[in-house]
Amino acid sequence: MRIGIDVGGTKIEAVALAAGGAEQLRLRVPTPRGDYAATLQVIASLVGAIEQQIGCAGSVGVGIPGTISPATGLVKNANSTWLNGRSLDRDLESLLSRPVRIANDANCFAVSEAVDGAGADAGVVFGVILGTGVGGGVAIARQPRIGANAIAGEWGHNPLPWPTREESAGPPCYCGRSGCIETFLSGPGFARDFAAASGHHATPPQIIALATAGDTDALAAIDRYQHRLARALATVINLLDPDVIVLGGGMSKVDSLYQAVPRLWERWVFSDAVVTPLRRNRHGDASGVRGAAWLCGRPPGAPPARRASRSTGAEGAPRSTPGTQHSGGGSTSSWCRRRSRAKRSNRWTMWSAMPSAR
Numbered sequence: 635m636r637i638g639i640d641v642g643g644t645k646i647e648a649v650a651l652a653a654g655g656a657e658q659l660r661l662r663v664p665t666p667r668g669d670y671a672a673t674l675q676v677i678a679s680l681v682g683a684i685e686q687q688i689g690c691a692g693s694v695g696v697g698i699p700g701t702i703s704p705a706t707g708l709v710k711n712a713n714s715t716w717l718n719g720r721s722l723d724r725d726l727e728s729l730l731s732r733p734v735r736i737a738n739d740a741n742c743f744a745v746s747e748a749v750d751g752a753g754a755d756a757g758v759v760f761g762v763i764l765g766t767g768v769g770g771g772v773a774i775a776r777q778p779r780i781g782a783n784a785i786a787g788e789w790g791h792n793p794l795p796w797p798t799r800e801e802s803a804g805p806p807c808y809c810g811r812s813g814c815i816e817t818f819l820s821g822p823g824f825a826r827d828f829a830a831a832s833g834h835h836a837t838p839p840q841i842i843a844l845a846t847a848g849d850t851d852a853l854a855a856i857d858r859y860q861h862r863l864a865r866a867l868a869t870v871i872n873l874l875d876p877d878v879i880v881l882g883g884g885m886s887k888v889d890s891l892y893q894a895v896p897r898l899w900e901r902w903v904f905s906d907a908v909v910t911p912l913r914r915n916r917h918g919d920a921s922g923v924r925g926a927a928w929l930c931g932r933p934p935g936a937p938p939a940r941r942a943s944r945s946t947g948a949e950g951a952p953r954s955t956p957g958t959q960h961s962g963g964g965s966t967s968s969w970c971r972r973r974s975r976a977k978r979s980n981r982w983t984m985w986s987a988m989p990s991a992r
């Protein structure tokens with residue numbers, strides 16, 4: 635059994651996957667915002683609750699809205715700021731008494747869609763989350779590409795390419811710069827653009843509904859959004875040339891993107907023809923937590939793990955390799971023992987009162 639944990643800004647979700655990827659159980663609790671110790675306890679409790687209900691110990695992978703810095707071993711870049719500067723992997727290993735793998739949530743999304751989602755037929759998947767923020771992740775042969783600095787795929791804080799005169803200054807971004815892709819392509823960025831152009835404030839779902847009803851301001855906002863997404867993804871194709879690009883997050887629900895954007899990006903991609911498919915995710919909101927579960931062991935269809943190499947940055951290398959976030963050894967199967975053999979702890983008992991979303 636593989637257990638995946640997705641640490642979000644408002645909720646922490648856990649899933650248990652059987653060997654073939656079938657979902658056995660999913661739990662969801664509110665994130666104890668600002669409280670690191672409580673966050674650790676919630677994660678441990680979710681793992682305990684799953685193992686208690688299923689009766690089997692599992693491997694644990696965790697997706698976070700940041701990454702573990704290879705330079706310090708501490709969390710960086712998390713907009714859930716109470717995680718930053720913390721030794722999350724080691725603390726969880728200590729709490730759970732087993733190896734724990736941690737990856738950025740966009741990487742988890744890419745892995746999930748690469749293993750058995752919209753990119754299951756592709757060797758290289760670029761996964762994009764267009765939500766409250768904008769993140770990207772790369773999965774190669776169904777494993778996350780982490781990178782020497784653990785930021786592979788972090789394209790949301792590149793500047794919006796080929797900006798128009800109106801776009802060139804760009805809105806300020808929380809990262810300290812202005813005009814980041816995220817400031818245009820996130821849900822809040824889309825709503826801000828609509829409000830600036832129309833004078834009306836609306837949420838992204840409301841704007842999408844207005845566009846469906848034929849509202850000209852909403853249609854124009856979606857048109858600008860599509861042009862910006864096409865330019866931003868053209869730079870990804872020029873750099874990485876992935877076999878498929880998969881969209882996730884709230885803005886991935888805009889149906890017109892999948893036809894319009896590939897038609898638009900041709901003018902900015904340095905190629906005579908562009909065959910890259912742009913696809914909607916298959917696993918929806920569950921993709922992040924499923925990808926976290928797949929961090930452990932070899933997913934179905936993945937090639938055999940390679941020996942440690944400083945150049946790959948792919949999962950499967952030992953902890954000492956920069957760019958990996960593998961915390962210790964141990965195969966998935968070795969963690970899927972009968973619960974009677976697993977280490978028991980009284981801390982699981984609090985779980986009888988914990989709420990579940992499903």
Ligand SMILES: [Zn+2]
Pocket residue numbers: 790791807808809810811814816
């Ligand atoms: Zn930024």
